[in-house]
Amino acid sequence: MSAEMQQVWVYLSTSPLLWLTLTLIAYQIGTWVFRRLDCPPLLNPVLTAIILLVVLLKVSGIDYQTYFRGAQFIHFLLGPATVALAIPLYREMEVIRKSFIPIIITLAVGSVAAIISAVGIVWALGGEKIILLSVAPKSVTTPIAMGISEQIGGLPSLTAVVVVLTGITGAVGGDFILNLLRINDDNARGMALGVASHGIGTAHAIQKSRVAGAFSALAMALNGLFTALLLPVLVHLLQ
Amino acid sequence: MLGSLTLILICQLIGEIITRLTKIPVPGPVIGMILLFCGLVFFPRRMPSEVETVGGFLLRYLALLFVPAGVGVITHLDLLMKSWAPISGAIIIGTLATIAITGLVMKFLNRRFACAHEEARQ
CATH class of the missing domain: 1.20.5 (Single alpha-helices involved in coiled-coils or other helix-helix interfaces)
Structure with missing residues (x-):
């Protein structure tokens, strides 16, 4: 590398601009490949983007903090996007109101199932306590899960990773399970994806059907609320 | 556009203030979502008309927002x-x-x- 190129790289590699731009490019490559190959579930754009960026950071030797200085502008939008979930809820209020009781019961069962299955499996496979606590809120959307994790004594940064991987798992394998069990109702498919795999599941559900998307958004929001209230109490009782 | 974005951020901001003041274990954005929902239900005419456009934009790229984490x-x-x-x-x-x-x-x-x-x- 010539001296000038070196200088440009030194400037760019630490500036937020580069990593913000590369995050957008990586996601668009992921989306492009996904559509090109007829949307195979395993080539989830979020997964592709994460792998591309991790490889890039490893190869260039840039640390995550430097990367995040740029990527934080995207990360920040998770908060406003969570607020914006009020819109699909409002739009589909009539449909949702009609199955109000099934929603509440399903939500309570699903929310508890998400926590128990996560905690139970970590415990059964001999995971440490810090992992158990970090994995417990895994089905809840990132900003909420990180908050809960911090509160109950987990590692918020590990929780963030587990949450994203959980979302990808739901988007990748959700349709397979739902088809296998012949769950064809749009509202049931939406509830399942939203409760188990939060925003990434919801993004997947919105692409399939408007009703599934609205129920998924509702399930994700209510599950966030429910888990945020339930989990700290549960952990307190178990300790 | 600007009004809608501001409204969404204000909802989140109030949410953050409420969670910090009351110490309830619900994250700020979730309270913000409840506030925006109440706003849409109770004052549908007062809400900026493009709040759906801005919100729709955020939700369309929801999956992208998880990449940095x-x-x-x-x-x-x-x-x-x-x-x-x-x-x-x-x-x-x-x-x-x-x-x-x-x-x-x-x-x-x-x-x-x-x-x-x-x-x-x-």
Whole structure:
């Protein structure tokens, strides 16, 4: 590398601009490949983007903090996007109101199932306590899960990773399970994806059907609320 | 556009203030969502008309917003290598089991409540 190129790289590699731009490019490559190959579930754009960026950071030797200085502008939008979930809820209020009781019961069962299955499996496979606590809120959307994790004594940064991987798992394998069990109702498919795999599941559900998307958004929001209230109490009782 | 974005941020801001003042364990954005929902329900005419456009934009790219947090996997590679079995087990089996249970319960309740409605009508 010539001296000038070196200088440009030194400037760019630490500036937020580069990593913000590369995050957008990586996601668009992921989306492009996904559509090109007829949307195979395993080539989830979020997964592709994460792998591309991790490889890039490893190869260039840039640390995550430097990367995040740029990527934080995207990360920040998770908060406003969570607020914006009020819109699909409002739009589909009539449909949702009609199955109000099934929603509440399903939500309570699903929310508890998400926590128990996560905690139970970590415990059964001999995971440490810090992992158990970090994995417990895994089905809840990132900003909420990180908050809960911090509160109950987990590692918020590990929780963030587990949450994203959980979302990808739901988007990748959700349709397979739902088809296998012949769950064809749009509202049931939406509830399942939203409760188990939060925003990434919801993004997947919105692409399939408007009703599934609205129920998924509702399930994700209510599950966030429910888990945020339930989990700290549960952990307190178990300790 | 600007008004809608401001409204969304104000909802989040009030949410953050409420959680910090009351110390309730609900994150600020969730309270913000409840506030925006109440706003849409109770003052539909007062809401900026493009709030749906701005919100729709954010939700259309919702999946993208998880990428920066996901790249954080790079900081935990050691821990993930060491405890790969419990972590991947919880993620894969736990998530798919949750989808199955939630979907089946909702499907069952749909039938159940549809029948109840039918009977009530007869």
